[in-house]
Amino acid sequence: MRKFASYIIFTLLLAAIACACSDDIDIRQSYEFKVTHLPVPKKLKIGEVAEIRCQLERSGKYDNEKYYLRYFQPDGKGSLKLDDGMVFLPNDTYELTKETFRLYYTSASEDQQEIDIYFFDSFQNAFELSFAFNNDNSEEEEVD
Numbered sequence: 001m002r003k004f005a006s007y008i009i010f011t012l013l014l015a016a017i018a019c020a021c022s023d024d025i026d027i028r029q030s031y032e033f034k035v036t037h038l039p040v041p042k043k044l045k046i047g048e049v050a051e052i053r054c055q056l057e058r059s060g061k062y063d064n065e066k067y068y069l070r071y072f073q074p075d076g077k078g079s080l081k082l083d084d085g086m087v088f089l090p091n092d093t094y095e096l097t098k099e100t101f102r103l104y105y106t107s108a109s110e111d112q113q114e115i116d117i118y119f120f121d122s123f124q125n126a127f128e129l130s131f132a133f134n135n136d137n138s139e140e141e142e143v144d
Contacts, residue, residue, distance in 0.1 A: 030062070030121070030123035030125060031058055031059045031060035031061070031062065031065070031125075032058075032059045032125060033056060033057060033058045033059065033067070033119075033121065033125060033127060034057050034127050035054050035055065035056055035057070035119050035127055035129060036054070036055050036057055037052055037053060037054045037055070037129065038052075038053040040052050040131060041133070042132070042133060042134060043133065043134050043135065043136035043138075044105075044107035044113070044133045044134075044135070044136055045107065045135070045136045045137075046107055046108060046109065046110060046135075047106065047107065047108070048106070048107050048136070049104050049105065049106045049107075050104070050105045050106075050107075050131075050133065051102055051103075051104055052102065052103040052104070052105065052131070053102050054100070054101050054102065054103060055099065055100050056096065056098075056099040056100070056101075056119075058099075064122075065121055065122060065123075066095060066096075066121065066122045067095070067096040067119060067120070067121050067122075068093050068094060068095050068096060068119070068120055068121070069088075069093075069094055069096055069117055069118065069119050069120075070088075070091060070092060070093045070094065070117075070118050071088055071090060071091075071115055071116060071117045071118070072090055072091060072115070072116045072118075073090055073113070073114065073115050073116075074114055074116065075111065075112055075113055075114040075132075076107075076108075076109040076111045076112055076113025076114060076133070077108040077109040077111075077113070078105055078106055078107050078108045078109060078113050078115070078133075079105070079106045079108065080103055080104070080105050080106075080115060080117075081103070081104050081106075082094075082101060082102070082103060082104075083101055083102035083103070083104070096119070103117070105131070105133070107133060107135075109135070110135045110137070111135065112132065112133070112134050112135070113132070113133045113134075114130065114131065114132045114133075115130070115131050116128060116129070116130045117129045117130075117131075
């Protein structure tokens with residue numbers, strides 16, 4: 001009798017384990033994200049640099065996720081570089097290696113300038129930032 005009870009308990013445990021297992025495990029790898037930034041100046045003189053402090057904010061985390069950026073400059077002339085000194089070429093793709101980073105835009109034009117920065121992940125989720133800068137042609141005050 002004791003052997004029979006052990007057999008029934010063992011069978012019930014196996015049945016419970018088999019029913020608990022499922023092939024419908026939902027492992028999520030793709031999460032929405034956005035890039036936030038602090039305010040930036042709206043007017044720049046030629047050669048002046050605007051610092052753009054950015055933070056990548058993810059709705060979830062997948063360890064193997066990679067993030068990239070590319071930028072376009074539809075109006076004006078200037079250059080964009082990362083806080084480690086890497087200068088970006090327009091229309092090329094670069095991997096982001098940090099979640100908190102700084103971009104530096106250097107004005108090279110007296111015309112209105114605009115840059116569009118596209119961020120995307122390895123699952124093609126995307127986020128866009130656009131910045132417009134006007135020429136600052138105001139005279140600097142002389143200090144006596």
